[in-house]
Amino acid sequence: MPMYIARTAVETEDHSLRSVELAFQHDSDRERFFSGYRPGQFCQLSIFGKGEASFGVASAAWEGSFVRFTINKIGVFTKAIHGMQPGDPIGMRGALGTWYPVEEWKGADIVVIGGGYAFTTLYALTKHLLDPKLRQEYGDLTVIYGAREPGLFLYKPEMKMWSRRDDVTLFQTIDTPREDWDGLTGYVPTVTKELAPRADNAVAFVCGPPVMIKFTLPVLNELGFPPDRIYTSLERRMKCGIGKCGRCNIGPKYVCKDGPVFSLAALGELPAEF
Ligand SMILES: Cc1cc2nc3c(=O)[nH]c(=O)nc-3n(C[C@H](O)[C@H](O)[C@H](O)COP(=O)(O)OP(=O)(O)OC[C@H]3O[C@@H](n4cnc5c(N)ncnc54)[C@H](O)[C@@H]3O)c2cc1C
Numbered sequence: 001m002p003m004y005i006a007r008t009a010v011e012t013e014d015h016s017l018r019s020v021e022l023a024f025q026h027d028s029d030r031e032r033f034f035s036g037y038r039p040g041q042f043c044q045l046s047i048f049g050k051g052e053a054s055f056g057v058a059s060a061a062w063e064g065s066f067v068r069f070t071i072n073k074i075g076v077f078t079k080a081i082h083g084m085q086p087g088d089p090i091g092m093r094g095a096l097g098t099w100y101p102v103e104e105w106k107g108a109d110i111v112v113i114g115g116g117y118a119f120t121t122l123y124a125l126t127k128h129l130l131d132p133k134l135r136q137e138y139g140d141l142t143v144i145y146g147a148r149e150p151g152l153f154l155y156k157p158e159m160k161m162w163s164r165r166d167d168v169t170l171f172q173t174i175d176t177p178r179e180d181w182d183g184l185t186g187y188v189p190t191v192t193k194e195l196a197p198r199a200d201n202a203v204a205f206v207c208g209p210p211v212m213i214k215f216t217l218p219v220l221n222e223l224g225f226p227p228d229r230i231y232t233s234l235e236r237r238m239k240c241g242i243g244k245c246g247r248c249n250i251g252p253k254y255v256c257k258d259g260p261v262f263s264l265a266a267l268g269e270l271p272a273e274f
């Protein structure tokens, strides 16, 4: 569907990550998108002459009639998006794939664990749960979010607000101590183990670099989270985004269609590379 750039914001001090908020050119597209979109899903964005690539949605529906993506500048396509200005046109397919199924867990405590820029869809999930109309339907909301260094945290103004709210408990951690940081230090799996969020009546949503996921899942296991109460989101190179081209498989699963969000129970064993 045809979209245009409504707003852009640099997220990180090194300027490698930028958020773009896309607005709809047609009301009918907006209605169709929001009638189906759930946090955890991704879209295929396309720029004429530059191709198409996948990005997780970083906004919740109640935030407004835009769709946010937070984009790491690494190659041809992502550099092109970083160079775009408000008003520029861009194509969008989606929302695609599976989502974090929080609607199945009303009444439960929610533990969100993220690392690096893969935090984008967990941010959408947390914003979704903070919808004033929805928040009271869940128990405690705990967010553990790690970045290599303070300047690499995304959504800094919002993080500041979350740290002052009493309906969400935010823990931010950086890899190693620094003079300009008075928060937690240590890798996400270690910090999760130390904080030891309660597992009874809780469900965990985990997304981050593969090495973070790999070491966080056993910690959650030790804390007593069963595999059907741990969800993770996986990333693979994608092409079609709809289960046709066979580009994105992990074992017998297609990440674009069966995922990107899987419960650990559904995934069985994580493949070796995770
Ligand atoms: C479901 C899903 C959600 C995603 N969400 C986001 C997001 O929220 N923000 C974001 O910045 N990116 C996200 N990505 C990754 C994004 O699609 C790629 O970074 C993008 O395709 C790169 O395009 P490019 O032309 O700029 O880089 P290219 O020139 O295509 O690639 C540059 C380098 O990055 C490597 N690379 C590119 N994509 C991937 C990948 N998926 N896995 C491993 N290595 C890769 C390439 O091998 C190459 O070395 C997501 C991918 C998937 C599948």
Ligand code: FES
Residues within 6 Å of the ligand: 237, 238, 239, 240, 241, 242, 243, 244, 245, 246, 247, 248, 249, 254, 255, 256, 257
């Ligand atoms: S991207 Fe084509 S099958 Fe998944």
